[in-house]
Every structure is written in structure tokens, then in C-alpha cells.
Amino acid sequence: MYKLKMMYLALLMFGASHGQNKPNIVLLFADDISARELPIYKSSVWSPPEGGNTTNLEYRAKTPVLDKLAEEGCYVKTAWAATVCGPSRAMMMTGRYAHLHKWWHNKDKGKAPNGKGIWNLYDSSPHSIADVAKAGGYATFWAGKTQMKIDGFAFDEGCFTPGEGSYNTPIYTTDFRLESRKINGKKVIFNADTNKEIHKKSYVQSGWYWKPHVQLLHHPSTSQRLVWWPHDKKSKKRFGLDTFGPDVELEFVFDFMERKAKADAPFFVYHTSHLGHDAWDFLNPSSKGKWPGTPKISWNGKKYTRVTPKVTGDNGVYNDYGTITENGIHSHVNYLDYQVWQYLNKFKELGIENNTIFIFCADNGTSGYGKSSPICQKGTHVPLIIYAPGMNLTKKGVQDVLVNMADIVPTIAELGGVEFPESYEMNGESLIPFLTTNKTTHRDWIYGYHKEMTLIRGSLVLKDGNNVWYDVSEYPDDLISFPKIKDWDEVSEAHRSERDKLKEVVPRFDRHARAHDAPEGGYGEVDRLIKK
Template identity: 80%
Template sequence: MKVTNHKTLWALLGSIIISSNAMAQEKPNIILLYADDISARELPIYGSTVWSPPKGGNSSDIQYRAKTPVLNQLAEEGCYIKTAWAATVCGPSRAMMMTGRYAHLHKWWHNKDKGKAPDGKGSWNLYDSSPHSIANVAKAGGYATFWAGKTQMNIEGFAFDEGCFTPGEGSYNKAIHTTDFRLETRKVNGKKKIFNADTNKEIHKKSYVQSGWYWKPHVQLMNHPGTNKKLVWWPNTKKAKKEFGLNTFGPDVELDFIFEFMERKQKEGEPFFVYHTSHLGHDAWDFLHPGSGNKWPGTPKINWDGTKYSRIEPHITGDKGVYNTHGTVTESGIHHHINYLDYQVWQYINKFKELGIENNTIFIFCADNGTSGYGKSSPISQKGTHVPLIIYAPGMHMTKKGLQDVLVNISDMLPTIADIAQVEIPDSYEINGESLLPFLTTDKKTHRNWIYAYHKETQIVRGNLVLKDGNNVWYDVSRTPEDLISFPKITDWGKVSQAHRKERDELLRVIPQYDLHETAHDAPVNGIGPVTPLILKK
């Protein structure tokens, strides 16, 4: 699908109020907070009667339901999408987000199923398969760019100006002088085994090699002012080294560097795009409780008093796997991660107000795939694909508020940002996403007629009436069940309406153009060839 080129859209965006200290800046800042492994059902605004308990699975126990007063407010004052889809697992979803394209083009079919590069060596880098990435689009629009959090890919070819990565690039199975919070492989009697570097003990429970991204995290900065290298390990100053330790929480570090970047760019009068790929929501090894089997490590404790958040300063003591959190860290559970995201969104909004840019900033909150232990990597129905999506832009002339019963795909984010940045993507360059800006700013009733996802070799597609999952099971989605997932299966097409059958046929015509896992799994032998540059609209 082509990026919508509506001259009137920018005129509508021109209604954004530009604060007195924004200097000559004309374009709105953009924050895209991409949370990790969080199904739409986990956010109270979606009204599900079921969510995830601390060990994973399903629960209707209210104590495990997240509390998100800030996100709730932003969703009602801005808008939120009833049915937004990503891919079923993180790598392909991030590929879709960063390229605006599906796997038939970028070849990231699944985390461990990626197409080979043209030379046959290694998987195809996204910036090679799709040079007009989300970073390139923002840069072409005149934005300063920052990438914070999780990467899960080779970063060297992306156009981001700066970054703060947790864990840092190359920190897996590598001793970082600041932290031993990592699981690493070691050879014992010729066999590879996984050890906890903090305790020096072998891991017998099911896990994988990972560096700590929550407590005492592995952090790397990219192109940070004051450093003469592209990538440096943090802490890298006397003050930071003194403060770093067990009480350092990775998501806090990310936000600190994001805010520092925002402050600098605001002073320079330069619009900025922040791509914040938070780890929050993703399960991990709990280094503070290595024998617990916890799925989601605890976060710093926070409290909402009805108008504002307060945070208890973490106080953790101990070493080598024996720690005391002194009541300053929550119990395990994804609901605590979502609560902490809500706290961070509150911090974002406060920062916008402090910098005088709340009415000149577009804030987008979404997630990459379904919750671990429930929907992640599941091709069943929309368990793996259904994610939250909230858009808050108080200074933009948005004609939509609150819940929007429309279909949106994560691939739509790139062309939406292109429209906001006044960047035109050439017709010769295939984009599968469709800009949301016309829907958000005009009287347009719908956004798109169908949404699509992929899971290895399988295709998942739905419209407003029917859905085909990765197991080729069809569902009637004309009504939403209380748990957001238990749609009735269609086993007899004679018992549904003609409209259902018509939409089924339309969806079946969509699939073949993307169903190339078997016939075009890898990159073209000669790559993609010359690419027409991005164009800045006049």
C-alpha cells in the first residue's frame, strides 16, 4: 500500500500549538513506545475478563490485573484501537514495525526462521532488505532520532543518531566489567551448559543465554555526546560508576537518556523521533531470586494516589544470588511490568509539560506480540497478534477520540510517521502499511478492510467478519467475546451470512501475494537493486 499523500493533512497538523520555546520547529515530536510481549487483554481499557497471572496462562483474579490510570486517560483523551495486529513473535513484529513491510519482503518469518542474505551468509539485515526504514523516514523528515531499549538485531546500518541499548550490543556471553548478571554457555566435558555468571552455578531449569536487562543491566550508549566512539559501555563517568549497582533498573536508565536527548533537541529547536523499545513485559531470568522460577522479575515499587505517582527508591543488598530487596521491589508478575510502564508514561507526559512540548508531541503506545505463556508465538486465532495501540496527540486536530472499532496493523506505523514528517515514499518502493493520519484527522469512518500477520510458513488474516488463523481455522469475529479471543469457529459456511462468505473470498485473494515462505524464503540473489530516494514533500 502506498503512503497517502493528502496535502490537506499537513494543514490539519498545522493546528498543533507550538510553544514559545520551540523556536522555529514546525513538525511535531514523535514518541513511539513499543512494549514487549503484552497482549491487548492485559490493559484494563480493553475490558477483557481474563489476563495473565504471575506464572503465565489465564486468570480472572483481580489482584493480577494491571492498573493503568495514565494510559486509560490518554486512551480516552486521545484514541485507542480495538483490533491492532502485529506478528506473533518479537523479531518479525519488530521487522514489520521498522520496515512497514511483511515477511515476503524482509524475510524475517520467525525469530529462528529468517531468510539468508544474498551472499548466503547469515540472515538478511533489515536495513539491507528495506533501506527506507522507520529511522530513515524520520531522518528524511528532518528529525533527530534516538533508539532506546531492546534491539534484537544488527544495528549498524540503521540511521538513528543516538541510542541507549539494554542489554548492549554484543553483551551476550561476554563479561562486562560493570555487571555479572548474565546467563552464559560454558563447555563441561565437551558439552555446552548454561551457567549463571553471578552465582557461578549451572542452570538446570529451562532457560536461554541472556544478559540482564532489568536489575544491574548491561547498558551500551551509541553516539552519545562526550564520547569518541560509536558504542561505549555505560556507566562511563565517575558519577555513573559510583551510582551504578544492584539498585539500577534498566528501564529507568533508558528513560533517563531519552529525557536527556529530548532536552538537548528541544533547546536546539530540532524535532525528535524516539523509538523506545522497552523490555518491560518480557519475561527474564530473575537474578535477584535465581532459584524462584519467577517468570517476570519484580520492578521498583510505585504508588498512584489518584493524581500522581510516587516511587520507592530500591534498596537491594547481597551478592552471588543471595539478595534482600528490603520490601522495595514488587513480587513477580507481568501486571507489575505494565504498572511500571504506566508510571513511565506519566513521566513522559510530565516531561512534555516541563519542556513546553505537550501540544507539539505525538505519543504512541503499542506492543510487539501477545503475552508470553498465553499468546506469544501462537498462530491460534489472534492470540499472538492482538496488541494494544494508543495514540495521544493533544495538539493535533484529531477527529477520533476513545475506542475506535477499526482494523490496524503495526506496519501502518511507518507510513503514518512518514505522513507526519511530510516524507513521501516512492511508488516503486513497496510498503504494506497504510497511514493512519487520514483516519485520525478527517471524517473517514474506517481505516482498512483487512489486517495480516505471519507465523513461519503460515498466514493469518482477518476482516471485520471473519478470521483465518495459522492453522487454517476460520472464526466468526463479527462480535467480540468477553475474553477477546473465544470467537466461534466456522465449520459450516452455509450457517453464516453471505457477507461472511464474501469477506472470506476476499481474504483468500489477499494471501497468495504474501505466501512466499516456500518459494522465496531467502533474499534475492542480487539483493534489491537501486532504490529511489525518499522525497520531502513541499
């Protein structure tokens, strides 16, 4: 009865326009961005272009739009993902932890029931974010990074900049690729653009920033299910060195939104941007920085202006005529702010600004600082902003609560009026009760994972992947230097009590050693989602 009441309250408070009975949802899931990279989190330290730590204001991001959204909407002080992208995206896609989907780490994934290959997320967790949105009546679009097989997900359309693995395709739409070649019996990484071996540490990848690899799913311009873009005369004519992957993604997202708004159809956009992720800088192959530059932008206090990029050259020697920013994650965060501004303008243009929920978050900590780190909350602490103007949220500004990325799936389910069957284990908890009532807390603990390691924290104590305990009752200036608890007699009884409760929770999910792979036969038949 409580669930039904909350669903009704959610739909009432997120009142619809244009005849829709539910709000549109746009989820912008950025890549490898710690909470500390956004000025709203007020960290005293952030990341320089080479990675690591800096207090140099030159490298601090400027995010006037995200700042405004965080103040007028709300943002979460302590949101957690997993420590690295694959497992974190698995958490987001399924609302479940690794003990169920078996994605323990990027290179540590459980085998499928037949023992061959990894267990696909859509097989391990059939009620994925796409299935839930579809069951709720949403048209669905997935844009950006994939990092997983897409075949079994229920998205209606998509625009992908796959990057990882796209070099295996027989169709090359870009020579901005790092590829593995065998030289004298040894594997060597070559830059396909220069046809030279690279000596800087990197991995095989296809470009997802400049001159990117792009693939479309079920686009109305073609009868093919998947097609590599550019795929027609018009797109081939415009494609070149000055084509920026994140711009292409947003163009196709907006095309989808326009069509659905015109049809009065509610939509869900899952935008998994590459922005924030380090990459080989094909335009500057000798660069020491980790993050290739973006098109230059400027903010005048009211709006952004973007410089049209111009790039000429070939074979690793290029001139960008000053139209591209310097290397650095701050440039990526700035460009995300610009794209959020574009989103807001599009919502207004389509007349849906008061009936659209916009969520901004990231998958794990920054490369060169927190990514893949099990120490404290370096790898797990990510930004989370929720903006829903005209929808009477009861929460504004900073929220000192605990949120897991797994919570997004059940939140979407509640907005769509969908319930999970009782037999289906869901580790996330819907945010709707917290966002739409006078409830002051969301959940008592949040959880993360890193291979065989488990991380968990409450409001007072945190256990990291190395089983080190921290007093997290107050945030330090750098968001990470919590005092370690070496003597439990020196902290309060409340600290000890919370520690004991967290210790009781961990064994439910700590199954890496005893249940690493999929169970024989999978999980069997799964009951359908319940539409209310």
C-alpha cells in the same frame, strides 16, 4: 494530489509550537504484552505471574495514566503485530511484511544475498523507520531492546539494554548473565552471578532489568560511537544492584529530549522497552514467576510516587528491603504506566505537551499465553493507544478499526512530509487520514505471519496460522474465544464475501516456501524518499 493534500492537512491539524513545523513523536513499543493485559480492553482474563490465564484481580494491572490517554486520545480495538518479537519488530522497523524483509520468525530468517548470515533489515528495507524520520527532519533516538544489528540504521543516538547476545562482548559491565558453557562435551546454562548451573528452563541472556547491560550510541559525553555504560567515574559510582534498566533508558531519552527541545529541533524517540518480557530473575534465582519485579510505585489519584530501590547481597542471595514489587507481568504494565506519567511530565516541563504525539503499543502477545502462537489472534492482538493533546484529532476513545504495526512507518512519513517512491513496496498504511478527518475506517484487513504460516482478518472473519476460520464480528469477553466457522452456510453472505477477498490477498505475501531468502543481488538500487 490526494497524498499531498493529506500531508498538508496533517501538518495543519498537528499545528506546531516553538517555531517547529512538525510535531515531536514518541513511540513506546512494549515487549510481549497482549491487549488483554491492559484494563481498557476489558478482558475477563489476564496473565498470572507463572503465565497462562487468571481472573484473579490481584494480578490485574492498574493503569490510570494509560486509561486517561486512551479516553482523551484514542485506542484501537483490533491492532495486530506478528506473532513473535523479531518478525514483529521487523514489521515496525520497515512498514513491510516478511515476504520482503525475510524475518519469518525469531529462528527462521532469510539468508542475505551472498548466502551468509541473515538478511539485515536495513539492507532488505532501506527506508526504515529511522530513515523516514530523518528524511522528515527529525532528530532520532532509539532506546531499549535491540534484537538486531544496529549498524545500518540512521538513528542519531541511542541507549540500548541489548540482553540477547551481549554476553559475547569481552567487556562485562554486569555479572547478571546466563551463559553457555561446555561441560563433558555438553552445553550447559550457568548463572555467572552464582557460578552455578541453572535447572529451570531458560536461555542465554544478559540482564536488562536489575544491574543491566547498557550501551550508548553517539552520546555527547564520549567521542566513541558505541560505549558500554557505566563509562565514567560518575556513572560507575551510581551503578549497582539497585540500578533498573528501564530507568536508565528513560534517563537518557529525557536527556536527548531536553537537548532537542532547547534547540527547537523536532525529535522522534523509538523506545523499545523490555518491560513485559519475561527474564531470569537474578535477584530471586529460585523464583517460579516469569517476570522479575520492578521498583515499587503508588498512585494517589493524581500522581505517582516511586520507592527508591535498595538491594544488598551477592552470589544469588539478595535482600531488597521491600522496595521491589512481586513477580508478574502486571507489575511490568504498572511500571510502564508510571513511565508514561513521567513522559507526560517531561513534555509539560519542556513546554511541548501540545506538540508531541505519544504512541503506546506492543510487539506481540504475552509470554505463556499468546507469544509465538499462530492460533486465532492470540499472538498478534496487541494494544495501541495514540495521544496527541492540543492537536485536534477527530477520534476519541475506543476505535473499532483494524490497524497493523506496519502502519506506523507511513504514519511518521506523512507527519514528516515524506513520500515513498512509487517503486518501493510499503505494506503499511498511514493513520493520518483516519485520525484527522471524518473517515470511519482505516483498512479492510490486517495481516500477520509465523514461519510458513499466514494470518489475516477483516471485520467479520479471521483465518489463523492453522487455516482455521473464525467469526470475529463480535468480541467475546476474553477477547479470544471467537466461534469457529465449520459450516459456511451458517454465516452471512457478507462473511463469505469477506473470506473470498481475504483469500485473494494472502498469496501476495505467502512466499515462505518459494522465496524464503533474499533474492540474488537483493532488490537492486532503491529510489530515495521524496521530501515534500
